[in-house]
Amino acid sequence: MHLINAAQNTEWGKSYDYKSIHNRETFKKRVPIQDYDDIKPYVKRLMDGEQNILWNSEIKWFAKSSGTTSDKSKFIPVSQEALEECHYKGGKDMLSLYCSNNPDTKIFDGKALAMGGTHNVISLENESYYGDVSAIIMQNLPNWAEFIRTPNLEIALMDEWEEKIKKMADATVNEDVTSMAGVPSWTLILLRHILEKTGKKNIHEVWPNLEVFFHGAVSFTPYREQFKSIISPKMNYMETYTASEGFFGIQDRKRAGDMLLMLDYGIYYEFLPVDENANDETETLSLSEVKTGVNYAMIISTNAGLWRYKIGDTVQFTSLDPYRIKVSGRTKHFINAFGEELIIDNADNALKIACQKSGAIIKEYTAAPVYFSGNETGAHEWLIEFEKQPASLDYFTEVLDNALKSLNSDYEAKRHKSMALRMPLVKAMPQGIFYKWLKSKNKLGGQYKVPRLSNERKYVEEIISLANGTEVHSTKT
Numbered sequence: 001m002h003l004i005n006a007a008q009n010t011e012w013g014k015s016y017d018y019k020s021i022h023n024r025e026t027f028k029k030r031v032p033i034q035d036y037d038d039i040k041p042y043v044k045r046l047m048d049g050e051q052n053i054l055w056n057s058e059i060k061w062f063a064k065s066s067g068t069t070s071d072k073s074k075f076i077p078v079s080q081e082a083l084e085e086c087h088y089k090g091g092k093d094m095l096s097l098y099c100s101n102n103p104d105t106k107i108f109d110g111k112a113l114a115m116g117g118t119h120n121v122i123s124l125e126n127e128s129y130y131g132d133v134s135a136i137i138m139q140n141l142p143n144w145a146e147f148i149r150t151p152n153l154e155i156a157l158m159d160e161w162e163e164k165i166k167k168m169a170d171a172t173v174n175e176d177v178t179s180m181a182g183v184p185s186w187t188l189i190l191l192r193h194i195l196e197k198t199g200k201k202n203i204h205e206v207w208p209n210l211e212v213f214f215h216g217a218v219s220f221t222p223y224r225e226q227f228k229s230i231i232s233p234k235m236n237y238m239e240t241y242t243a244s245e246g247f248f249g250i251q252d253r254k255r256a257g258d259m260l261l262m263l264d265y266g267i268y269y270e271f272l273p274v275d276e277n278a279n280d281e282t283e284t285l286s287l288s289e290v291k292t293g294v295n296y297a298m299i300i301s302t303n304a305g306l307w308r309y310k311i312g313d314t315v316q317f318t319s320l321d322p323y324r325i326k327v328s329g330r331t332k333h334f335i336n337a338f339g340e341e342l343i344i345d346n347a348d349n350a351l352k353i354a355c356q357k358s359g360a361i362i363k364e365y366t367a368a369p370v371y372f373s374g375n376e377t378g379a380h381e382w383l384i385e386f387e388k389q390p391a392s393l394d395y396f397t398e399v400l401d402n403a404l405k406s407l408n409s410d411y412e413a414k415r416h417k418s419m420a421l422r423m424p425l426v427k428a429m430p431q432g433i434f435y436k437w438l439k440s441k442n443k444l445g446g447q448y449k450v451p452r453l454s455n456e457r458k459y460v461e462e463i464i465s466l467a468n469g470t471e472v473h474s475t476k477t
Contacts, residue, residue, distance in 0.1 A: 003268055003301055011053045012042070012307065028284060033272070033299060033308045036074045043075055049126035054305025055079050060126070061140075063133035063244035064117075075130055076244040082304035086265040087137050090240070090247030093262065094214060097252050098238055102211075107178045110209050111150040114138065115168075115182025115190065116157055117445060131157070132445065133244045134182075150175050161186075161444035169194045177207040181214040184223040185364070185449070189435075191230060204232045216240040218449050219327070221348035225361045226387050241327060245311050246302055249325055258318040258326045263287075266303035271296035274314055274331065284308075292317045295343070297331050314343065335453045337369035338378050338420045340411040342404070344452050350403035351384075357399045358390035364434040364450050368460040370425060377418055381425045383463055385434055397426045430467050437463050 004027070008018035021027050032038075039054070046059050054077060061078040099105055117132020129136070135157050138149075146152070151171035158164040173194055180187060191203055200206050213227070213235065220239060227235070241249030241259050246267050249259030261269070270284035274295045284299055295314045301307050312332060315325040329343035336342070351362055363385045370379040382400070390396040401424055405412040414420040434450050451459050 003266070003303060006056050006303070007054070007305065007307075009052070010056055010305070012305065024286060028270075028308075031308050033284070033310055034306070035310050035312075039306070039309070043077060046077055047075060047128055047130075049128065054307070055081075055303070057081060059305070060128050061136050062128070062130040063136055064130050065133070065244035074244070076133075076306070077304050078133070078136055078244075079304040081266060082246065082302060083137070083140055085303060086247050086267065087133070087242075089265055090242065090250065090262060091137075094238070094240055094250050097250055097260075098212060098214075098236075101252075101254050102236065105211065106209065107211060108148070110176035110178030111172075112148055113150055113172055113175075113177045113180045113182075114156060115180075115187050120159070133242070150177065159445075165190055165193050169197050173198060173206060175207075176209055178209045179212045179214065180210070183217045183449075184215050184220055184227070185218065186445075187213070187215070188223060188226055191227075195230060201230075202232060203230055204234075210235070212236040212238060214238050214240060216242045219344065219348045219452075221352050222362050222365065224352075225355060226363060229361065229387070241325070243311060243313075245300060245306060245309065246304075248298075252324075256324075258324040261323040261325050263323070268301040270299040270301075270308065271315075272299055272310070287323060290317050290320070290323075292320060295328055316345075329453075333451060333453050335367065335369055335380060335455055337371060337455055338414050340408065340414045340421065342380070342408060342411055342453060346404060346407045346411070347453060350400055350407055353403040354390075354396050354400040358392070358396045359388070360390035360396055361387035363387045366434075366450055366452060366454070366459055366463065368454045368457045370457075377420055377422050379422045379425050381427070381457075381460055383427050383429050383433075383460060385429045385431065389428060393426060393428060397424055400424060400426065427464075429463065433463060433467050437466050440466065 004013070004018045004021050007013040016031050021030065042053050043062070046053055047062060051058055057079050059077045059079055062075040063078050065074040065076055114134070116138045117135040120130060129139070138153060138156055151168050155164065155167045155171055158167065168190055194206055195201065195203065198206055204210060211234070215237065216239060220237065227237070239251040239259060240247070247262065247265055248267070249261050251258070252260040269287060271290050272284045273282055274297050285296070290296065293316060295316055298311055298313055298315055300309050300311060302309070310331065312330050313327055314329045314331055316328045318324045318326055326345070328345040334341065334343045347367065351365065354360065355362060365382060365384045367380050367382045370381050372378050401415070405415055411421070438444055438450070
């Protein structure tokens with residue numbers, strides 16, 4: 001009701017008669033679920049300088065978002081309320097929870113290394129800006145934050161990522177860094193560059209007082225072993241669930257695989273079941289109606305003027321008292337070419353098992369279906385860039401396949417006697433190929449990620465094409 005009252009005299013609020021909405025049932029019936037294409041015309045007008053359209057306070061910042069490497073960029077409106085009551089509050093709670101769980105911490109004795117994004121001026125006439133949400137947060141932090149953060153803003157907000165990594169390494173290598181925050185993939189690239197620059201084998205030889213990495217944006221599962229290989233075991237890791245649209249969750253327990261859903265950040269949550277019984281008539285559920293272990297698409301209404309907005313993530317509740325969640329995948333990023341319903345959570349955990357049993361370490365991966373051809377049944381093709389190759393790719397593939405069967409009953413059913421799905425096709429890709437692919441698409445930056453799963457072969461074919469001329473090892477078909 002706080003959100004509805006605030007927006008009742010906006011263009012959006014008037015068009016849906018927010019003044020007459022007094023309960024969530026009316027809100028659900030009257031306001032349709034939105035995706036970015038639905039709000040795009042409103043966002044364009046905001047970016048052109050119009051105000052009081054979606055929210056009642058001035059919108060001058062826009063978070064550039066690309067959950068995948070699609071050609072379309074999304075520009076999410078960011079209000080002052082969203083910055084202060086959501087993103088900043090999330091940062092404070094993250095630090096508070098960490099200190100509560102680690103009372104002997106000394107993170108405030110040194111510097112905090114932040115892997116920020118980039119920002120650009122949209123229009124000099126109306127002083128509007130867009131950039132990664134991390135860059136927007138950095139740009140608006142109070143002056144005292146500059147004293148504990150490294151590197152300086154001039155470097156942190158550079159938009160040329162290869163040069164930025166070099167300058168960040170130069171600027172931070174002699175600092176007393178006690179904490180890091182950022183996207184795992186880009187943080188890892190920076191750490192490797194620093195090790196190469198210094199000739200050290202372990203990051204704690206460079207920063208002996210480093211104690212925690214606050215990470216988010218993508219699953220940490222594929223990166224965990226890579227971090228462990230270059231950072232000593234005393235390192236702490238703390239997961240957050242942040243996005244351009246808001247700050248949603250924080251890991252509140254040590255070594256837990258879930259996060260506390262933050263309920264006081266100016267965000268109203270609804271949850272749309274995405275199981276096999278869901279259809280176009282399926283209604284969203286409130287927090288009091290959710291169950292553990294069910295996949296839900298998360299629908300949010302925010303203090304920046306997003307109304308019943310589907311952000312594209314699926315979550316599962318692990319606890320209802322308090323409400324804890326884990327991100328299980330994306331509503332649009334999964335493989336369901338043969339009714340197997342393979343989500344990112346399945347893929348990450350199966351790869352983790354395959355790595356543990358084969359001694360491999362994975363840097364990046366993507367997967368897509370190989371569709372039926374002639375007398376051959378379908379398959380999943382996995383392109384994997386290994387940090388450490390398994391001794392036997394065939395054994396790795398066998399373990400991966402068995403793990404997927406154990407984690408996903410639909411996959412197991414389709415694999416029965418290879419009637420719909422044959423063994424996965426795993427290809428070990430050349431070193432640096434995913435970085436090279438992102439660079440070729442001008443997608444270097446913290447907001448761009450390698451798409452893990454796709455129902456089409458576009459990404460897979462592009463990466464294979466880029467690797468053409470370099471030997472690509474694959475399992476026997």
